């Protein structure tokens with residue numbers, strides 16, 4: 538309990554807290570990840586991975602200060618006290634720091650969501666293509682209700698997979714600590730006829746600490762993602778990456794059960 542409160546306080550200190558701004562206001566969820574904090578100014582910019590529809594990267598989603606605060610909040614949860622504990626999964630009511638991330642993702646994507654700017658309807662389709670998260674998904678409540686935190690020691694990664702179909706479209710991954718290369722390969726399915734030349738190309742995506750990956754549509758359903766941290770696989774710009782511990786936070790939404 539105390540640990541939880543400590544981490545909440547720590548997170549508030551670094552990320553700000555809008556809940557005590559006006560006692561008379563209804564307790565509404567406000568975006569609290571102040572990504573444009575004064576002395577910790579970040580300028581988050583989106584990069585579309587052009588080979589993979591629906592794959593977006595925001596390289597400077599969290600500032601170094603926000604990253605260390607988030608790492609502390611995660612470690613303060615007490616989920617990783619044993620070296621053998623390397624994954625924690627939570628459903629439903631997620632920790633405050635995780636809601637902060639969700640709010641921040643929503644806020645950041647809304648800044649370039651064509652549906653929130655009806656003026657330029659002529660180019661709506663183009664603008665939709667250029668949006669990091671489909672509008673329909675962005676408006677769902679909650680945006681995410683499942684959380685996985687993975688802690689990888691050097692050499693450890695995750696094998697190629699498509700996330701389970703029990704999760705809706707629209708997945709977010711925040712990277713912390715060690716940089717890594719995530720590789721994407723096409724799934725071998727007839728309903729995923731993604732045109733690639735040559736067809737089995739592996740697309741590497743460099744994930745730096747503080748970056749955010751958003752996967753939807755083809756990226757989520759038609760491509761596997763993997764992180765192979767065995768020697769010889771973590772190469773970026775011709776250099777083998779120096780590996781340390783890596784932490785990732787994955788946010789997803791469970792499909793509704795009919």
Ligand SMILES: O=C(O)CCC(=O)C(=O)O
Nearest residue numbers: 685687695700710785787
């Ligand atoms: O650790 C990561 O960056 C990816 C995690 C992941 O793909 C998953 O949990 O499904």
Ligand SMILES: [Fe+2]
Nearest residue numbers: 698699700762
């Ligand atoms: Fe995954």
